[in-house]
Amino acid sequence: MVDEAADAIVAQDLSKIYKGAARGSTAVRALDGLSFRVQPGTVYALLGPNGAGKTTTMRILTTLSKPDRGQATIAGIDVLARPGRARSVIGAVSQHSGAVGRLTGEENLLMQGGLHGMSGRKLRRRVADLLDLFGLAEASKRQTRTYSGGMRRRLDVATVLVHRPAALFLDEPTTGLDPQARADLWSVLADLVAAGTTILVTTHYLEEADQHAAKIAIVDRGRMVAEGTADELKAGLRGDSIVLELDGPEGAERAEKVLVEVPEVTASSVNGSVVRARVADGRRALPAVLSGLEAVRLGVRSVTVARPSLDDVYLHHSGRSFRQAEGMSAA
Amino acid sequence: MKATRQAWVIFTGRYLRELYRQPTVIFIALLQPIIWLLLFGALFKGVSRIPGFGSGSYITYLTPGVVIMTAIFGSSWTGMSYIEDMGNGVLDRFLTAPVSRGALTAAMFAYQAVTTIVQSAIIIGIGWALGADFPGGLTGLVVLIGISVLIAMAMAGLSNGFALLTKQREALIGASTTLVLPLTFLSGAFLSLRLVPSWIADVARFNPVHWAENAGRIAAAASPAWGTVGSYAGFLATAAAVTAWAATRAFRTYQRSM
Numbered sequence: 001m002v003d004e005a006a007d008a009i010v011a012q013d014l015s016k017i018y019k020g021a022a023r024g025s026t027a028v029r030a031l032d033g034l035s036f037r038v039q040p041g042t043v044y045a046l047l048g049p050n051g052a053g054k055t056t057t058m059r060i061l062t063t064l065s066k067p068d069r070g071q072a073t074i075a076g077i078d079v080l081a082r083p084g085r086a087r088s089v090i091g092a093v094s095q096h097s098g099a100v101g102r103l104t105g106e107e108n109l110l111m112q113g114g115l116h117g118m119s120g121r122k123l124r125r126r127v128a129d130l131l132d133l134f135g136l137a138e139a140s141k142r143q144t145r146t147y148s149g150g151m152r153r154r155l156d157v158a159t160v161l162v163h164r165p166a167a168l169f170l171d172e173p174t175t176g177l178d179p180q181a182r183a184d185l186w187s188v189l190a191d192l193v194a195a196g197t198t199i200l201v202t203t204h205y206l207e208e209a210d211q212h213a214a215k216i217a218i219v220d221r222g223r224m225v226a227e228g229t230a231d232e233l234k235a236g237l238r239g240d241s242i243v244l245e246l247d248g249p250e251g252a253e254r255a256e257k258v259l260v261e262v263p264e265v266t267a268s269s270v271n272g273s274v275v276r277a278r279v280a281d282g283r284r285a286l287p288a289v290l291s292g293l294e295a296v297r298l299g300v301r302s303v304t305v306a307r308p309s310l311d312d313v314y315l316h317h318s319g320r321s322f323r324q325a326e327g328m329s330a331a
Numbered sequence: 332m333k334a335t336r337q338a339w340v341i342f343t344g345r346y347l348r349e350l351y352r353q354p355t356v357i358f359i360a361l362l363q364p365i366i367w368l369l370l371f372g373a374l375f376k377g378v379s380r381i382p383g384f385g386s387g388s389y390i391t392y393l394t395p396g397v398v399i400m401t402a403i404f405g406s407s408w409t410g411m412s413y414i415e416d417m418g419n420g421v422l423d424r425f426l427t428a429p430v431s432r433g434a435l436t437a438a439m440f441a442y443q444a445v446t447t448i449v450q451s452a453i454i455i456g457i458g459w460a461l462g463a464d465f466p467g468g469l470t471g472l473v474v475l476i477g478i479s480v481l482i483a484m485a486m487a488g489l490s491n492g493f494a495l496l497t498k499q500r501e502a503l504i505g506a507s508t509t510l511v512l513p514l515t516f517l518s519g520a521f522l523s524l525r526l527v528p529s530w531i532a533d534v535a536r537f538n539p540v541h542w543a544e545n546a547g548r549i550a551a552a553a554s555p556a557w558g559t560v561g562s563y564a565g566f567l568a569t570a571a572a573v574t575a576w577a578a579t580r581a582f583r584t585y586q587r588s589m
Contacts, residue, residue, distance in 0.1 A: 062427045065589050087429040096420030102349045114340035115428045117333070143352070159424070 007073075008167055008198035009038035009061065014070035015222075016056055030056040031067065032222035038200060038215070040166075043193055045213035046202045047314065053222040054202040055095070058171045061200065062092035075166040088116065091160030092169045097152050098159070101145035105136050105155050108144060109162055116163035123162075130158040134188055150181030157185070167198045175204055186212055206310040216310070218317055225317040230310060237308040237316055239266070240282030242289055244275045245302040255300075258292045265289070269315050273301075278312060334431035341425075341438035350446065357449055364401040364454055368393065371521060372461055383525050387464060387552075394458030395547040396520030398451045398479050403514065403540060405450060406443050406483040407507040410494025417498060432582040436575050439491060440484050447483040451476045466553035474550035474560060481567035482543035486511075488574025495581035498588075514540045539570050 016031040031053045038044040046054045059065035061072055063083040072079040079086045099108050106127060113123040131140045134154040139147065144155060153173055160168065170189075174182040182205075190212065193199060203209055209216050210230045218226040218233075226233055242265075246252045252270045259268045259277045264285035267278040279285035282305035293300055308316075350356070372390045379389040416422040425435060455472055459465070465472055494503050517531060518540040524532045535541040546563035549555050 059589060064423060064426055064586055066587065084429055087427055090427065092423070092427040094420045094423045096418065096423070098420035098424035100345055100349075100421055101419070102352050103345060107344065107348065111340060111344035112424075112428065114344055115337055115425075115430050117336075160427075 006039070007037040008040040008042075008075060009036075009044070009200055010071075010073045011036050011057065011061065012071045014057060014060055014067045014072065016053075016060070016065070016067045016069075029222055031060075031070075033070075034219065034222065034224055035070075036217050036224065036227065038167075038198055040198050041193060041196045042214035043189070043199045043201060043212050045209035045216045046200070046219055047206065047209055047216055047310070048202075048219035051221075052219045054219060055171055056222075057219075058092070058094075058169055058200070058202065062090055062169050063087055064092075088163065089166045090169060091157075091163075091165035091167070093153075093156045093160055093171065093173055095171050095175070097144075098156055099144040099147075099152055102143055104141050105144055105147070105158075106131065106140040108155065109159050112159045113162040118163065126162060130161055133191075134158040135184070148181075150177050150184065153177060153181070153185060154188070157188070161192070165197070167200065168192070170199060170201045172202050172204060174208060182208070206314070210310050218314055220318040226313060233310065233313045234308045237278075237313055239278060239280045239308075241306045241308055241312050242277045242279055242282055242286060243304045243306050244277070244289075244293075244300050246273050246275065246298065246300060248273050251298060254296070255293060255298055258296055258298065259289060262288050262292050267315050269311070271311075276312065276315070278308075278315065282306075334434045334437070337430050337434035338437035338441065341430075341434065342441040346438060346442035347445070350442070357446055360401070360405045360446075361450055361453060363404065364397050364450075365457060367400070368397050368454070368457060368461060375521065378522065378526075381526060384523050388462060390458060390461050391464045392523070392548070393521065394455065394461075394463040395475055395551050396518075396544055397458070398454050398475060399482060399518070399540060399543045399547055400515050400520050401450050401454055402447050402479040402483040402543075403486045403511055405446060406486040407490050407511050408503075409439060409443055409487045410490035410492075410503050411500065412439075413491055413494040414498065414500050414503065426582070426586065432579045435582065436488070436491065436579045439578075440487060440571075440575060443483050443487040444480045447480050448476055451479045465551045467551045467555055471551040471555060474555075475547040478543050478547045478550065478560075478564060478567065481564060481571055482539060484571040485539060485567060485574050488571060488576075488578040492574065492578040492581040495578070495585040498585070514538055517541070518544045520544050539567060542566050 012035045014031045014034045018028045018030055034053060034057060046057060048054055056065065060067050061074065061079060063079060063086055066080060074086050075089050077086045077089060103111065109127040109130060110123065113127060118126070131137045134157065136151065136155055136158065139151060144152060147155065157170070157173065174185060177185070186208070189199060214229065216228065216230055216233060217224050228236065244255060246255055249272055252273045252275050255275045256268050256270050259265045259275065264279050265277045269276050277289065286303070286305065372393055375389050378384060379387065379392065413422065490503065490507065493506055497503065517535050517538050519535060524535055542563045546560045550560050
C-alpha cells in the first residue's frame, strides 16, 4: 500500500529489468526494489554512478517508463494508474535539453503553457515572470539554439514550471555547467523550494547534494545503499579518513597498493593524485600508513586526517569510491 | 476538444514557426522532383506516341505523377524529426506533459499537409510552364493537391511509427529508400500501366501510390470520372487513418522500450 497523505513523492519497491535490445545481449537489472519518500517542499538527491538506476527512477516517476514491479505516487496521484493526471502536477527536465532550438525562449514557454491548457494574458504574465526569475528576459526573443549551456538549462527548468507543478524532477541539471552557472541555477531552485516546490534531483556533484539536499539517497546497482541527511550519513561512519596527496596519479596508485596492506586501513580510493583511506582512528593509524609509504620510498606531498566526506560514505556503502564507480561505468 | 487544442498549439506554436524560420526545407525537397520533371520529360517525350498510351503529351501525363512522388518522398522523411526530438529531449518534454498522443500525430499531419500543398502547387506550376495541360481546370488541380495530401499523410504515419519503433536514423533511411522508389515505379507515375507487363499492373492495383496517381491524374484530366476519384480518395483516407492510428499507438511501444 502506498500512503497518499504526507509525502510529495513516494517510490515503493521499484524494479525494472531491461531486456537486451539486440539478440544475444543480456538483460540489465536497472532497478532492484528501490523505495524512498520525499517530503513536500524539500530537495531529495539521488546519488550514484552511471547505471545505478537514477535515470530509470526519474523516467518511471515522470511517466516515461513503467516498472516491472512497484508503485509510485506524486502528490497523492498514482503515477502508474493515472499517468495523465500525474503529468499535470510534475515538471520534468531530462539530461538532454528539451527546448526546441528554432523557437525563442519565450515561445518554448508559451507552447508548454498551451499544452497545459493555459492561454491568454494569464499565460503571458506567467511566462514573463518566469523569464525574469531565471534571468532570461533579455534573451527571451532569441532562438534557443543560440543559448549557452547554462542559459538553456535555466530555460529548461523555467519551461517545466509554467503550470506550477507540485514536484520537479531534474536529471543531472548541472552536468556540464561551469561553477557560476551551477550556483545560479541552485539559487533559483532554493527559492522554489522555499515557496513549497518539491524537487527530486540526480547529480554527479557530491558537494551539490551535500549543500542543497535535505535528504540524500545513495543508489548503487538499482538498490538504495544508504539514505539520510548529509550529516547523518557522515555521522553514520565511524572513524576518519586519511587523505594523502602525492606527486601524481601514478604515485597515488602505488600508494594505494601500499595502503591496502596496512592493517588499520579498512577501505581506500584514488582520485587523481589524491588517495583516501578509511581508518578507525586517524591519529593512531597515521604512523603505520606513513611508515608503509616510507618503506617503498614514496614521497607524500601532504597528509590530512579528515572527518568523513560524502565520498567516504559512498565508498563505505558501495565498496567503491564515487569517482571510481563513475570512471568504471564511463569506460 | 482538449486534444484538438493541443494539436493546434503544437502545429502553430512549433511546426509553422519552424517552417517560417527555415522555409528552405520546402525548396530543397523540390530540387529532385524538378530534375525528374525535366529529365524524364525530355527522356520519354516520345512515349506518348506509343499506341495504347492514351491521349495528351508526356509532360501532361508526368506532372501529376511527380506531384504524388514528391508527396511520398517528402513525407517518408518526417519520422526523422521524431528521431531528432528523441536525441535532444524534446520528445520527452512532450511526453511528460499532459499531451494526448493523438495530438502529437495530428500536429505532424497538419504540418505535412501544409508542406505538401505548397510543394504540389509549385510542381504543378513548373509542369504547366513545361507545357503540361490541365483540362480539369482549377477544380481538378485542387483535387489533385488534396489527393497528394492524403497519400503524404498515409506515408507520414508510416514514417513516424517506424521512427518511434526503431529509434534509428539509419533504419529509417534504409526503409524509406527501399520502399519509396519501388512503390513509385509500380504506380504508373512514369508510364501508363497499359504499357507495362500485366503482373506489374496487378501489383499496382494494391499500391496506395497507384491509387493516388490514378485519382490525381483522372481529376486533372478532362471530364473526370468523379466516382472513381472519390473511391480512390476514400481508400487513401482510410490508409491515412490506419497509419495515423499506428503512429499514435507507437508512442506506447516507444515508452515501453525506454
